Amino acid sequence: xxxxxxxxxxxxxxxxxxxxxxxxxxxxxxxxxxxxxxxxxxxxxxxxxxxxxxxxxxxxxxxxxxxxxxxxxxxxxxxxxxxxxxxxxxxxxxxxxxxxxxxxxxxxxxxxxxxxxxxxxxxxxxxxxxxxxxxxxxxxxxxxxxxxxxxxxxxxxxxxxxxxxxxxxxxxxxxxxxxxxxxxxxxxxxxxxxxxxxxxxxxxxxxxxxxxxxxxxxxxxxxxxxxxxxxxxxxxxxxxxxxxxxxxxxxxxxxxxxxxxxxxxxxxxxxxxxxxxxxxxxxxxxxxxxxxxxxxxxxxxxxxxxxxxxxxxxxxxxxxxxxxxxxxxxxxxxxxxxxxxxxxxxxxxxxxxxxxxxxxxxxxxxxxxxxxxxxxxxxxxxxxxxxxxxxxxxxxxxxxxxxxxxxxxxxxxxxxxxxxxxxxxxxxxxxxxxxxxxxxxxxxxxxxxxxxxxxxxxxxxxxxxxxxxxxxxxxxxxxxxxxxxxxxxxxxxxxxxx
Amino acid sequence: xxxxxxxxxxxxxxxxxxxxxxxxxxxxxxxxxxxxxxxxxxxxxxxxxxxxxxxxxxxxxxxxxxxxxxxxxxxxxxxxxxxxxxxxxxxxxxxxxxxxxxxxxxxxxxxxxxxxxxxxxxxxxxxxxxxxxxxxxxxxxxxxxxxxxxxxxxxxxxxxxxxxxxxxxxxxxxxxxxxxxxxxxxxxxxxxxxxxxxxxxxxxxxxxxxxxxxxxxxxxxxxxxxxxxxxxxxxxxxxxxxxxxxxxxxxxxxxxxxxxxxxxxxxxxxxxxxxxxxxxxxxxxxxxxxxxxxxxxxxxxxxxxxxxxxx
Numbered sequence: 064x065x066x067x068x069x070x071x072x073x074x075x076x077x078x079x080x081x082x083x084x085x086x087x088x089x090x091x092x093x094x095x096x097x098x099x100x101x102x103x104x105x106x107x108x109x110x111x112x113x114x115x116x117x118x119x120x121x122x123x124x125x126x127x128x129x130x131x132x133x134x135x136x137x138x139x140x141x142x143x144x145x146x147x148x149x150x151x152x153x154x155x156x157x158x159x160x161x162x163x164x165x166x167x168x169x170x171x172x173x174x175x176x177x178x179x180x181x182x183x184x185x186x187x188x189x190x191x192x193x194x195x196x197x198x199x200x201x202x203x204x205x206x207x208x209x210x211x212x213x214x215x216x217x218x219x220x221x222x223x224x225x226x227x228x229x230x231x232x233x234x235x236x237x238x239x240x241x242x243x244x245x246x247x248x249x250x251x252x253x254x255x256x257x258x259x260x261x262x263x264x265x266x267x268x269x270x271x272x273x274x275x276x277x278x279x280x281x282x283x284x285x286x287x288x289x290x291x292x293x294x295x296x297x298x299x300x301x302x303x304x305x306x307x308x309x310x311x312x313x314x315x316x317x318x319x320x321x322x323x324x325x326x327x328x329x330x331x332x333x334x335x336x337x338x339x340x341x342x343x344x345x346x347x348x349x350x351x352x353x354x355x356x357x358x359x360x361x362x363x364x365x366x367x368x369x370x371x372x373x374x375x376x377x378x379x380x381x382x383x384x385x386x387x388x389x390x391x392x393x394x395x396x397x398x399x400x401x402x403x404x405x406x407x408x409x410x411x412x413x414x415x416x417x418x419x420x421x422x423x424x425x426x427x428x429x430x431x432x433x434x435x436x437x438x439x440x441x442x443x444x445x446x447x448x449x450x451x452x453x454x455x456x457x458x459x460x461x462x463x464x465x466x467x468x469x470x471x472x473x474x475x476x477x478x479x480x481x482x483x484x485x486x487x488x489x490x491x492x493x494x495x496x497x498x499x500x501x502x503x504x505x506x507x508x509x510x511x512x513x514x515x516x517x518x519x520x521x522x523x524x525x526x527x528x529x530x531x532x533x534x535x536x537x538x539x540x541x542x543x544x545x546x547x548x549x550x551x552x553x554x555x556x557x558x559x560x561x
Numbered sequence: 562x563x564x565x566x567x568x569x570x571x572x573x574x575x576x577x578x579x580x581x582x583x584x585x586x587x588x589x590x591x592x593x594x595x596x597x598x599x600x601x602x603x604x605x606x607x608x609x610x611x612x613x614x615x616x617x618x619x620x621x622x623x624x625x626x627x628x629x630x631x632x633x634x635x636x637x638x639x640x641x642x643x644x645x646x647x648x649x650x651x652x653x654x655x656x657x658x659x660x661x662x663x664x665x666x667x668x669x670x671x672x673x674x675x676x677x678x679x680x681x682x683x684x685x686x687x688x689x690x691x692x693x694x695x696x697x698x699x700x701x702x703x704x705x706x707x708x709x710x711x712x713x714x715x716x717x718x719x720x721x722x723x724x725x726x727x728x729x730x731x732x733x734x735x736x737x738x739x740x741x742x743x744x745x746x747x748x749x750x751x752x753x754x755x756x757x758x759x760x761x762x763x764x765x766x767x768x769x770x771x772x773x774x775x776x777x778x779x780x781x782x783x784x785x786x787x788x789x790x791x792x793x794x795x796x797x798x799x800x801x802x803x804x805x806x807x808x809x810x811x812x813x814x815x816x817x818x819x820x821x822x823x824x825x826x827x828x829x830x831x832x833x834x835x836x837x838x839x840x841x842x843x844x845x846x847x848x849x850x851x852x853x854x855x856x857x858x859x860x861x862x863x864x865x866x867x868x869x870x871x872x
Contacts, residue, residue, distance in 0.1 A: 099613055105800030108608045172823060172851070173679030173796060181710075203851060204684075205718030210711035217710070258826035285679060289610040289800025291828035298827070312678060315763040317802035340678070340708065 089133035090122045096134070097141050097358075104357045106320030107293035110327045118144050128370040129377070138360050139367035145358060148323060149350035154307060154332035157278040158191060163242040163250040165275045168309075169268055169299055170283035172256030175311030175337060177207060179283050180253040181214030182337065182345040188220050193248035198223035198238035200231040200271060201255035211253055217342055221247060231255070231267055235274045252277070259298030272303040279306045281334065286310045288321040296328035307334035310348070314338050322353050391487035393451035397443045400436055438471055442479050445469040454480050594637065599624055602646070609831035609868060612801055615838070619649050640871075647865045653834055654861035659818065659843035661689070661790065661858070662696070662754075669701065669747040669755045671780060671787040673740075674820075675773060675810055676794035678761030681822035681848055683712065685794050686758040687719025688848065688856035698753040700725040703743030705736040705776065706760035716758050722853055726750060736760065737775040744783045757788065764809035773814050790817045792845060797823040797830035807836050816840075822848030825855070829868055 094115050101111045122140045127133050158164050168176045180197055187193040197215040201207035208225050215222035223238045242250040252275055257264035272280060282305050299305055308325045313336040326333055333348040355361050382395055443451060445468035450456050457480060466473045599620050606616035626645050628637045663670060674682045690700045702720045706712035713729050720727035728746050730739035740757050747755040762769035780787045793810045795803050810816055821830045824847050833844060844859040
């Protein structure tokens with residue numbers, strides 16, 4: 064019965080053969096759909112074009128995973144490039160200058176500046192413990208100043224009092240003077256909405272910018288913006304020095320391609336997103352979420368991610384096969400080191416093992432750390448391909464070359480070779496007899512975690528340590544003994560970590 | 562007035578329309594529209610927010626178009642191409658030319674303005690009042706945005722600017738009840754028109770969408786024909802999400818038309834072309850500025866011309 068299962072699994076893995084590299088044709092075909100998806104998500108055309116070029120460069124020639132189509136593979140790459148392009152998740156505000164730190168909000172009419180000003184004020188007051196003042200420079204829209212005043216009252220921050228007949232420039236000066244006098248930490252200037260084609264209004268924005276010398280000049284943009292996002296971003300960037308973008312109304316159902324356009328054109332981070340009409344509806348920006356929404360191909364992306372996991376499993380399977388045949392060479396060892404690093408290094412692995420916490424401390428005390436692993440990796444990388452698959456070639460002069468190539472000593476090279484050979488022997492043995500017995504021995508060897516036994520149980524060298532580790536969870540059938548990480552570890556690192 | 566609007570719209574659009582013109586300039590002297598030029602045109606239409614489908618459709622028409630070349634006109638000129646595009650746009654948009662104002666005896670005519678936040682409902686309410694005032698109509702403006710800070714004050718200022726009557730709720734947070742009382746008041750005042758401004762709402766918030774149905778239901782108790790017009794106000798800078806907006810608002814309360822605002826900026830609002838085609842809705846007016854008279858009736862030909870920078 065088990066045999067059948069194993070065979071079945073084997074067949075599955077056989078079906079998932081590598082497809083080779085992505086061809087230009089594969090990529091171009093897939094990118095047609097991607098272009099459409101991005102345009103329908105309202106990413107500006109010129110940004111889409113640049114983006115497609117970037118993806119194309121990244122994608123052509125990449126290996127296609129088993130079980131996914133080349134098109135799906137490209138979508139995954141697009142998703143990754145998109146996340147990169149959207150920037151980082153946490154771009155804090157510049158608020159640590161000498162007070163009053165000025166924050167200037169600019170944007171088109173109806174983009175959400177005033178509401179955002181209120182939200183920012185609340186955020187700075189409650190999260191950053193700053194003394195905040197709001198000032199409205201919008202003398203045009205009826206009741207704009209009343210609106211900001213009410214929001215300021217809700218957020219319980221200072222609001223610069225109105226006075227009629229004042230120009231925005233003169234309100235700016237008054238706001239600066241007033242916030243100095245009142246010991247305000249952050250002064251938020253809410254400006255009137257303006258179209259970018261309105262030269263008089265754009266000049267006004269420039270004047271306000273010069274007068275107030277803001278630490279942050281934030282472009283507030285509606286996440287439902289269409290192709291014009293690129294014009295808006297360009298025009299405001301030319302007039303004032305934009306330091307970041309705030310995207311409003313992301314709680315709508317727009318796919319929000321404007322995020323990518325704004326980010327690409329300004330080159331500045333998206334600092335916040337508006338997520339509700341309420342005053343606390345301001346959140347930091349998450350590029351993965353934004354990317355998922357823009358591309359709207361989440362199912363494909365997760366499919367490819369799954370395939371990536373599968374490929375790791377399959378690699379493990381393959382290696383297991385080799386191990387049981389006793390052909391464990393330096394290449395295998397290199398892979399193991401790679402797997403081990405994925406698991407969070409030696410210490411990461413150790414911390415996952417039950418009852419080994421105390422041992423871990425002692426290991427640290429014995430200088431048994433991840434640097435050893437890095438060094439081993441370097442040594443293997445300094446070997447030729449032939450040497451890696453056949454350590455028998457390693458004569459004295461080759462070992463000397465490897466030592467100098469990897470910045471280690473011949474002694475260390477020797478030690479690694481011996482270790483590899485020990486492991487190969489061990490693998491062969493375990494592969495044949497199945498691991499249960501060995502596992503039992505291992506645990507009895509650890510002496511039931513009795514601390515007094517530890518110094519004795521403590522392996523004297525890395526070789527011994529790895530030998531012991533090698534005996535760990537190999538439990539029985541070939542399937543389970545998919546020997547990654549340190550030998551004997553499950554080949555499904557991601558699942559282990561969870 | 563129409564001329565004024567066209568002029569304003571044209572100045573608004575000219576900066577961006579120059580880009581379109583440039584793409585077409587390269588066509589001069591060539592006898593056939595080759596694929597690269599068609600792609601350029603498609604790109605420009607996409608950049609005007611027409612959406613991919615609508616743009617491709619228009620370009621397909623252009624591709625199949627047989628340009629009549631005469632002895633005098635041996636080459637396909639820029640004007641010829643632009644006129645073909647314009648004609649295609651007009652074919653779609655001409656059905657959307659319709660007057661917002663209806664002088665029948667069912668008074669007061671109720672105009673309900675709805676839309677997402679920041680699309681320009683309140684400003685549009687003020688501008689519609691101003692248009693009606695020019696026609697010597699008696700207008701009531703009702704503030705049913707009981708949520709946003711200072712929304713009522715904003716509308717009140719528009720009412721006093723346009724010398725309209727103004728109605729607001731008394732400590733009531735229920736928009737539907739304000740609308741009901743506003744209509745009672747308008748009937749009592751023998752007003753010709755009642756303009757109801759509502760709070761901005763995103764079309765995916767079902768609670769807020771239900772509130773719209775409630776407003777309509779409650780108003781209909783006083784006059785089964787009211788609200789006579791249910792107009793979605795769209796921001797001219799909006800992208801393809803406008804489809805979702807119109808679809809959802811239409812499903813919720815059966816829209817009677819659209820108004821598109823902020824066309825004095827660099828955005829062209831091209832999404833209305835496919836909206837007009839898909840939903841067969843009139844475009845009552847376009848907003849082209851912040852001033853009280855910066856709203857005018859929609860003219861398909863003027864809009865298409867302005868979009869393509871044609872004289």
